[in-house]
Amino acid sequence: MNFAIASPDIALTAELQRKIDNKTKPLGALGELERLALKVGLVQQTLSPRLDQPQMIVFAGDHGAARAGVSAFPQDVTWQMVENFLAGGAAINVFARANGLGLSVVDAGVAHDFGPRDGLIDAKVAPGTRNYLDEPAMTAAERDSALARGAALARELAAAGCKVVGFGEMGIGNTAAASLLTHHLTGTPLADCIGRGTGLDDPGLARKRELLARAAARAGLPATATGGGEHALAVLAEFGGFEIAMMAGAMLGAAEAGLVLLVDGFIVGSAFLVAARLQPAIVDYAVFCHRSAEPGHQAQLAALGATPLIDLGLRLGEGTGAALAWPLLRAAVAFLDEMASFESAGVSEKA
Template sequence: MFTQFSIQTPSAVIGAELQHKIDNKTKPLGALGELENIAFQLGTIQQTLTPDVSKPKMIVFAADHGVVAQGVSLFPQEVTPQMVMNFLMGGAAVSVFCAQYNVPLRVVDVGVNAELAAHPLLGARKVAFSTKDFSQQAAMSAKQLEQAVQAGVDEANLAIDDGANVLMFGEMGIGNTCVSSCMMTALIGVSASDSAGRGTGLDQAGVSHKAQVIEQSLKRAEQETGQMMSEWSAQTLAEQVGGFEIVAMAGAMLQSAQRQTAFVVDGFICSVALLFAQKVAPNVRDYAIFAHQSNEKAHKMLLDYLQAEPILSLDLRLGEGSGAILAYPLINSACVFLNKMASFESAGVSGSES
């Protein structure tokens, strides 16, 4: 199912020209800091000296999780469809920020445990009404995994075919910080106590319980598969402890990269989706721009593992793409300075003598 992805590292041929253009703007070398790195990355991805992110698209994937039955979330599962409706009605944080920056929003149901009424902003790609409780059995079947990944692929294609030149991803699903922590533990081998965090506001006892559920779930899965989790393929990992919205996001990231389109990674859960996508195709990482470091405990560890430099650090822990949309104006500014800022030569300004 993952053989459809063949992602190439962006060609480095244009790199010298891009760096020369960046360095010869009317500023000291490196003075625009991370904006220069973003401009270079976007220019390399788009293979142009004039990168453009003026046609963004925010895609929020939503699904429910059977493991919520184990008491790993402060909020009940009914909140997932309620929040999806809030997105669609324009009342959520990601909704108002998208409206503020004139960024089109699409919400994709890949596994919400409710029937959702049709809406112009809603993508109806439901795989099932929630994953199974992975503390007791595999989260999803091979067919369901394939459907969830394809949902992400189809959404990325839909946006890019419509002209989007940068994609932003978000998620919604009560219990998905637990799922993400479990996937992170399986993917990089950290302990459950290191990967489990507060999520929607658990106290320390709740976090400890979440870590115990993760440990028990991974042991169950190792026994069922007859393999240590370090030996699992991407498919086995997702089937055993994945979430529909997380693997759909991974599919969208993989397809975005395959089509040489940059994408913005939101917080902890989106970063886990990228970590999973990287297991499928390592070069997907080259197309990712990291929006922010969240307040979720394991996110700093994960960003370090990915060797990622996030744009913002605002103590956010909301998810739903909120950090990605807040970072978008700065990503756009990276293009603006590269495309419109004067060079030393054009402005008649003397450059450095070194």
């Protein structure tokens, strides 16, 4: 896990802020867009940032615990939804097309043999994780392989000219894994991290809570907001999915390459928590796109000190919140680059 991520040099802050303030508007009138423009300028270390070749990556993987009843849907839905992505029919396909985003689908560990397919990146570590109710979800070697493969994918995107990457996921049972990760990496009570996921009814939600409490007790790891990288890696191996681990690696690789990261909701947020424990400076490269309706997402945002761009009551996953927030990032960079200054427009400034 030899990543080298430093916070962007803040020496450019004053000049960027001066450029923002001198636009033909009252000070601060564009609100969050101004803070967003400043962030992107600092990540790219320029007064004129670019968002070339924007890309969404959807990571898919299966979870051994899914067959124990932590989800309302059968495990086969994972591979069936991958087929839907490849056919262009899922929500993320629609939103990516509507907003001019490239889209890649990665088989990180689906329990299905797709064979060679156009549009599918085969990075499978194994056909699904083990059942964390009985044993760790993955070995240390499998975890590290997933992290490394994700980082390699991000570096390939950066080498091809990509400047901004958004993250999505698919994996039946992964809200349960995200709940366990969030509990252990933020110190939030487990019950407060568990939601209905794909639509559990009250008895289903009660069963999910009981199963996850059993998994946490089996592993016996501390739940703390102050744990370091080794703790995060241990938690990831115990409860994570291959899609979550590969996303964390891709986030680390993307930040190391200087890309802007579009962080989606709850499951993507759990991968980001792992990445942030390994390399805290990664937070400076992230745009937190939306507030999920899953209760555990509030704990993630609080732990990261993050304010999301939009709150639409979403809980679909797939990276849909990131795709919907993307136009706001484009608008922030566009006003920084194209909006007239008081001087260039011949407009009088405030007296």
